[in-house]
Amino acid sequence: MLMIDNEFLKEAVTARFDKGILGIEESYGTLDFIVDKSLVIELITWLKNHETIKVNFLTSLCGVHFPDQLGRELSVVYHLHSLVNNLRFRIHVFLPKENPEIPTLCHLYAAANWMERETFEFYGINFLGHPDLRIILNVEDMDYHPLLKQYPLVDATRTDKDDKYFGR
Amino acid sequence: MGLNTIKQPGSPEMYVGEGFGLTQMEKVIGLARANSIWPLPFATSCCGIEFMATMAATYDLGRFGAERLSFSPRQADLLMVMGTIAKKMGPVLKQVYTQMAEPKWVIAVGACASSGGIFDTYSVLQGIDKVIPVDVYVPGCPPPPEAILDGILKIQELIKHEPIRRRQSEEYNQLLQSYNID
Numbered sequence: 001m002l003m004i005d006n007e008f009l010k011e012a013v014t015a016r017f018d019k020g021i022l023g024i025e026e027s028y029g030t031l032d033f034i035v036d037k038s039l040v041i042e043l044i045t046w047l048k049n050h051e052t053i054k055v056n057f058l059t060s061l062c063g064v065h066f067p068d069q070l071g072r073e074l075s076v077v078y079h080l081h082s083l084v085n086n087l088r089f090r091i092h093v094f095l096p097k098e099n100p101e102i103p104t105l106c107h108l109y110a111a112a113n114w115m116e117r118e119t120f121e122f123y124g125i126n127f128l129g130h131p132d133l134r135i136i137l138n139v140e141d142m143d144y145h146p147l148l149k150q151y152p153l154v155d156a157t158r159t160d161k162d163d164k165y166f167g168r
Numbered sequence: 169m170g171l172n173t174i175k176q177p178g179s180p181e182m183y184v185g186e187g188f189g190l191t192q193m194e195k196v197i198g199l200a201r202a203n204s205i206w207p208l209p210f211a212t213s214c215c216g217i218e219f220m221a222t223m224a225a226t227y228d229l230g231r232f233g234a235e236r237l238s239f240s241p242r243q244a245d246l247l248m249v250m251g252t253i254a255k256k257m258g259p260v261l262k263q264v265y266t267q268m269a270e271p272k273w274v275i276a277v278g279a280c281a282s283s284g285g286i287f288d289t290y291s292v293l294q295g296i297d298k299v300i301p302v303d304v305y306v307p308g309c310p311p312p313p314e315a316i317l318d319g320i321l322k323i324q325e326l327i328k329h330e331p332i333r334r335r336q337s338e339e340y341n342q343l344l345q346s347y348n349i350d
Contacts, residue, residue, distance in 0.1 A: 138291055139256045146290045158294045160283055 004052060004085035006031050012053065017043060031089040040093050041103045044078065048108060057081040059088070061105065061115035063123035067149045073097040074123055078105070095125065104130040122147035180328075194332040201245070201271070202327040203233035205320070208244035210264065212251030215278035215310040219250050222313040232320055241267040246323060247300075250310075252280040253293045265300045266349055270335045273326065275319050276302045279309040301343055 002008070009031060010024055020039030025032040035043060047055040060079040067073055072094035081088045093102060104127040105112035114136060116127040121135035124145040135142055144151060180195030207229075211219055223229050223237070238244035241264045253261055265274065276296050279285035282305045284294035296302060303326055306319035334340055344350070 137256075139258075151290070153290065154288055155284070155290055155292065155294055157298065158284065158288060160295070161288060 002052060004082070004087055006087075006089070009053065009087065009089065012050070013043070013047075016046065032092060033089065034092045034094070037093045037095060037102050040078075040091060041105065041108075044080070044091065044105065045108060047080065052085075053082055053087075054084045055080045055082045055087075057083050058105070058109040058111045058115075061112055061119060063119040063125055063147070065123060065147065065149050069094070071096050074100045074125060076102055076119065076125060099126070100124065101126045101128055103128050106130055121145065124148065195328075197332060198328040198330060202324040205232075205234040205246050205323070205327070206236055206238040206244050207234050207246040207248050207320075208238050208241055208264070208268070210247060210249045210251075210261065212253065212257070213280070215250035215281065218310045218313055219248065219277065219316060222316045227313040227317060229317065229320065232317070232324065234320065241265075242269060244268055245272060247272065247274045248277055249274065249281040249296050250277040252285065252287055253296055254291055255293050256291075258293050258296075258299045261296060262299045262347075262349070271327075271330070273303045273323055274300060275304045275306065275323055277306045277316055277319065278311055279307065282307065285309060300347060300349075 006026065006029070013033065014021065014024070017039060020036040020043075021033060022036060023032075023034040025034070033043075044055070047053055057080070058078065059081045060077075062077050064075040064077060065073060066075065074095045074097055076093045076095065078091040078093075079088070080091065095102060100123070102125060104116060106116065106127075106129070113131070116130055117133060117136040119125050120127060120130075120133050121137060121142070122145055127133055138146070180191050180199055183190040209216065209219055211217075221227060229235070234246070241247070245268075247265060247268060249261065265272070274296075276282045280287060280292070281296050282302075284292050286309070288294075293299065304319050304322045306315050308315050311319075331337075
């Protein structure tokens with residue numbers, strides 16, 4: 001029987017997509033594909049419909065903010081899982097901080113709906129084509145994206161807390 | 169037999185004779201209210217677990233007249249807020265408070281309800297006194313059942329000595345208005 005492992009996946013992806021794959025890394029036995037945002041939907045669609053790889057589960061979708069990486073400050077990370085082959089890997093897409101946009105994944109995985117709303121809420125990443133891109137966790141009138149690193153984690157309404165007891 | 173005054177722990181000062189006792193209405197009402205509290209537990213996290221121990225056999229809050237928990241705010245006298253209140257929960261808490269009938273008291277159990285606790289962050293209300301008035305704060309993270317009982321005893325003292333017209337007073341109305349509660 002064909003063994004679907006990291007090597008197989010790496011070869012299959014590089015054979016199919018030569019442009020748009022910006023890098024492939026491996027850490028602690030898990031592959032990381034760094035891809036261009038124009039390719040991401042096509043790549044995940046292909047992986048999901050592939051007759052042997054069968055990536056049928058979206059474990060997680062989240063954002064990351066790297067304020068020091070100029071031009072690629074924001075990142076969207078897709079954690080994918082092929083339950084059939086017991087194979088997990090990640091796909092990273094980097095976006096600029098000005099007007100970050102990426103196509104939605106909702107039509108492929110229903111699980112993407114709430115996770116894209118959460119990523120929009122915390123990082124301001126706009127998922128184009130999302131059916132209902134509203135904030136999901138915080139108060140409805142939240143007027144900023146709190147996990148962007150330019151905003152302080154500390155709440156501005158604190159009145160009776162002494163910094164020295166909070167390690168500051 | 170001559171008339172005399174008696175003072176027992178927990179009972180109001182009273183002028184007693186044969187078959188009667190004289191005291192003030194305010195004190196009798198305070199005594200009755202203090203020993204028949206119906207608490208509404210608003211438990212969101214670990215302080216709520218401590219409260220379960222407080223209600224159970226060893227600590228037994230029922231000894232202090234608060235046996236009957238009310239899970240409807242409309243029948244409750246005492247709102248016990250136990251746990252972290254997220255900012256999104258703030259309006260819900262305020263609505264529960266406004267649904268309670270007067271007279272009503274509020275106890276903030278634990279660091280989170282009192283000040284936000286370790287959750288010094290954008291999503292957590294920095295103390296429930298930002299949205300509703302609080303009568304007693306219980307420190308601890310979480311406070312042990314003894315501390316919660318101590319808070320209840322403090323509430324009982326407040327209730328016993330509350331002037332009967334306090335809820336109609338100008339100061340009380342101003343307090344509620346400062347929280348935008350009618």
